[in-house]
Amino acid sequence: ARMYRRQIICRSDIDSLNAPFLAIFESLIPPEEEKAKQKQLITLLERLVSKEWPEARLYLYGSCGNSFGVSKSDIDVCLAIEETDMDKSEILLKLADVLQSDNLQNVQALTRARVPIVKLKDPVTGISCDICINNVLAVVNTKLLRDYAQIDARLRQLAFIIKHWAKSRGVNQTYQGTLSSYAYVLMCIHFFQHRRPAILPCLQEMETTYSVTVDDIECAYFDQVEKLRDFGCYNKENIAQLVWGFFNYWAYCHDYANAVISVRTGSIISKRDKDWTRRIGNDRHLICIEDPFETRHDLGRVVDKYSIKVLREEFERAADIMQNDPNPCVKLFEPY
Ligand code: GTP
Ligand code: MG
Structure with missing residues (x-):
């Protein structure tokens, strides 16, 4: 016992x-060049997303946003979007489509997952990325963790x-x-x-x-x-x-x-x-x-x-x- x-x-x-x-x-700790590559990928995603949805925004959450990310982590991104006439699955499929067109690898919409996402891998940086839709709570708890880390x-x-x-x-x-x-x-x-x-x-x-x-x-x-x-x-x-x-x-x-x-x-x-x-x-x-x-x-x-x-x-x-x-x-x- x-x-x-x-x-x-x-x-x-x-x-x-x-x-x-x-x-x-x-x-x-991830080296600076890795951080720079992450930023580069985010910038690319922002550019592609804004073509389709000019009002939408991308937020980092999870370990690359909360400062607890070790080297070679995947990045977690949240697409914040006010789309009224599409449901989540449709947005994800559309998003996968938008990203596919610009030589990103393995763009996959997982619409039936517990947290539905689009998964992709950037061949240039080798970074994998998961994109979810409107998961604002995850963005807020990411900030809470990052704030605790600064104390x-x-x-x-x-x-x-x-x-x-x-x-x-x-x-x-x-x-x-x-x-x-x-x-x-x-x-x-x-x-x-x-x-x-x-x-x-x-x-x-x-x-x-x-x-x-x-x-x-x-x-x-x-x-x-x-x-x-x-x-x-x-x-x-x-x-x-x-x-x-x-x-x-x-x-x-x-x-x-x-x-x-x-x-x-x-x-x-x-x-x-x-x-x-x-x-x-x-x-x-x-x-x-x-x-x-x-x-x-x-x-x-x-x-x-x-x-x-x-x-x-x-x-x-x-x-x-x-x-x-x-x-x-x-x-x-x-x-x-
Ligand atoms: P690594 O990817 O392992 O480096 O860690 P991570 O900080 O990205 O954590 P994880 O992949 O477990 O979770 C990603 C984010 O999802 C978390 O930072 C939270 O913002 C959010 N989240 C909210 N609820 C949950 C939950 O119930 N389980 C998990 N895993 N994540 C949640
Ligand atoms: Mg993660």
Whole structure:
């Protein structure tokens, strides 16, 4: 049986792991030329789209817009369009048509996907791109994540390392019941809000300086993050300690039976309060991560009774490596 809230003292040589973890972070940052190529592709897409729909706009969302994108990420683009006499599938088919004509490769409209998209690959830059229609909430949560990243540099460091770990270990695949990158970044933000002293504030509990209403959901928070640059300064933990703490939290301290992590409130709330105690349809709520804006949405909903075991064993493996392994920076990321 697992033991919860086990008191573990961090290994004494943890500080010596800081430099190697920082080096891994640095190696994952996309180089400037890659950013430039992304911009080039976006400019091309904007030009093609505006020929057909002069009023439409393209927004970046996901990892290339939220600052948590590692090198060689695909780009996620949202087409914002007020088209009244076409439904989404028709717009997507039309969009695929518009893009096809200009030698882009593999332009494909996936109209039946959970999130319908047009997929394409740019032969010049080699970049793959997914374009969705009017997914404004994704654009807004992308801004929220980017704003959090600007408050404390350690958030990007931790999230890059956790994403890299999750990809290496095969636990970043929602179609196999493990978690999305978006979910992992929210787990990192929650962890920083929860740390004592706290490293991040809860922007949605502060004075509103930014507000939009999307599909009847009011998205409001404090976005003047340049004023919060000192927020985390009382916490002196370095990235190695935080990686250790993150895995320790998810291996031994999180109350999977009752707790929901909530970046929106900056705290933990109970499954009972959200009525997430029972399985409804395919939502089992075995690990509960509340979406900051779509509060009825549990990002852990993809996790099933098999994959929860896989995930928790991976958290425990990682916690054990961070505690005991002589060379955690290698062992942690070993392919599964
Ligand atoms: P990588 O592509 O792995 O680098 O990460 P990413 O940040 O692009 O994340 P991901 O592909 O998981 O998600 C893309 C974006 O979709 C997120 O940044 C969110 O803005 C948005 N999104 C909103 N709801 C969900 C959801 O339930 N699941 C996922 N995966 N994404 C969501
Ligand atoms: Mg992405």
